[in-house]
Amino acid sequence: MTTHRTLGVLAVAGVAALVLAGCVAKRDVAATGALAVTSTDSACEVSDSSATSGTLSFDVSNRGDQISEFYLLAEDGLRIVGEAENIAPGASRTLTVVAQPGEYFTLCKPGMVGEGVGKAGFSVAGDRVEATGDDAEQNQQAVDLYAAFVKDQVEQLLPAVETFVTAYESGDDDAAKTQFPNVRAYYERIEPIAESLGDLDPRIDFREVDAVADGLDWTGFHRIEKDLWVPAEDALNADGASAWQDWAPSTPQERAAFGDQLIADVQELYDYVHSADFQTALESQGAAGLSNGAIALLDEVATGKISGEEDWWSGSDLWDFAANVEGSKMAFSLVQPFAESKGDEGGALVEQIDSGYADLEAALAVHGSLADGFVDYNELTDADKRELTDLINALAEPLSQLTVTVLG
Incomplete structure (x- = not known):
């Protein structure tokens, strides 16, 4: 979900158990x-x-x-x-x-x-x-691994979007509905990258209420989502307005335009992450950028997914939730060695964050998985939502200290 904020560039890749490539003679x-x-x-x-x-x-x-x-x-x-x-x-x-x-x-x-x-x-x-090697070497290797991860996700996103759009434009709504949450997972793992590129993320991922608030044309995943899950006549948008206010199901010609626009926007993202500008942006942030990326993706969960406002019509918020958590955890795992190198305080912080991710993942797994699918968000009880909210908050607190620890 995109809201009105500026996020640092996300950095994810690698695991703490792996020594960074190249840090040897x-x-x-x-x-x-x-x-x-x-x-x-x-x-x-x-x-x-x-x-x-x-x-x-x-x-x-x-x-x-x-x-x-x-x-x-x-x-x-x-x-x-x-x-x-x-x-x-x-x-x-x-x-x-x-x-x-x-x-x-x-x-x-x-x-x-x-x-x-x-x-x-x-x-x-x-x-x-x-490993042997200085912090500068390890920092560069972390950036390089993250760049590889982002490229890989976008390289899978682009053909998945093309297949999804083909189903949508041809009117094969059942196939498009099945693909929708799985296609979005590639994007959700790296969402802050698009958010750093001006209006690209709004074109790809703005909800209807966000587009209206900013006076923008509403396009992208969520515009298509509403076509696929046509609301009932008395249904309401996330902001409480009538779902049919200033909206109607797209004509075949409009579907073609929305679908082609989504492909073009994802292609723009693909071109960017394969450019020198992308590598330069990552290198300018280093380990602090990786840490901030972990925090940013957990914020994505806390500010939209946990409330069920992201995928308002499809109810597929838990797919987005899980992908955001995956991205956040990987960002953390890449900077974990930097935090551990700060002594007992850093080690204790790592243990607390590790435990927080494990608890959150265990609670999420009760409701499904990215591989096998999740329940519709509307099937969660108030108690389920409270549990997930409490676990997000419990993880967010130590995670918020990560950047300061890495830089300390």
């Missing part, structure tokens, strides 16, 4: 032996499915017809440990990371769009290793 890399990766337009073949903890080197060769990327993903399949990008056909790139023991996934993304191909499990055994 180059001489240590050769000792591990390189893993060969072959990327084609339909496959991603890695020479081995396991390795010993420490510095891992992946030599990636693109034998396909499209520019490709290679990812090492954390166990949840979402968080990016390392990425080699912009590998032209016939070219090779080397990705070097330091990985702790655990389970991972490898994945290639020909064309730099969609979910990728050849996703396979990858195991790391052995002892934990410690």
Whole structure:
């Protein structure tokens, strides 16, 4: 949800259990032996499915017809440990990371769009290793991992929006309804990025009441949402006004215009996150930006999702809720090592935040998941909403101290 505020750029990626890529001496890399990766337009073949903890080197060769990327993903399949990008056909790139023991996934993304191909499990055994390198190195690696995460989410968002719009414009409302909350999850994990780009987020994600208040044309996800879940004649908007005041279901021509506009706006977001301006903006904020991103996404939950005002007609607020929490938690996990390095006070704060996320996730899981779907928001009882609100508040308090701790 977009409200009247300015958010810092969100930063998410990595996990606390992973040592940031590149924070090791180059001489240590050769000792591990390189893993060969072959990327084609339909496959991603890695020479081995396991390795010993420490510095891992992946030599990636693109034998396909499209520019490709290679990812090492954390166990949840979402968080990016390392990425080699912009590998032209016939070219090779080397990705070097330091990985702790655990389970991972490898994945290639020909064309730099969609979910990728050849996703396979990858195991790391052995002892934990410690990183070397100064704060500047680690800060840069954190920025780079976040940039990779954002690109990945937008690369999945764009084709998902195109498929969703095709269903909407063709009148296949059942298919569009099914896709709506899942498509939005990609956007909700990185929403503050669009919010930093002037009127882009309002075009993509403004609710009707926000557009009216700001005197803007109402477009984007929520304009389409109302077409898909046509309100009853006596229904009210979130602001208490008649749902039919100054609104009517879109004609086929209007649907085409709204759908094409959403694709164009997401394409603009795609172009931005693949630009030098995006990288420069991230680097200018560093670890403090990552911390503020964790706080900003939890604010998204507290100011809209928990009240049920975001997806007013579809009742799919819990999907947005969960995606915001995922993004917030990943932002926190990336700056967690910075906080822990501040001594006992930082360590205690990390433990408190960790516990807060665990409690909130457990309560949310009672109502479903992003993978399997959630209940309609209207099915939550007042007690359910109070519990979630209390847990958000309990997490928000220590999380609000994170930036000061990281900078201290």
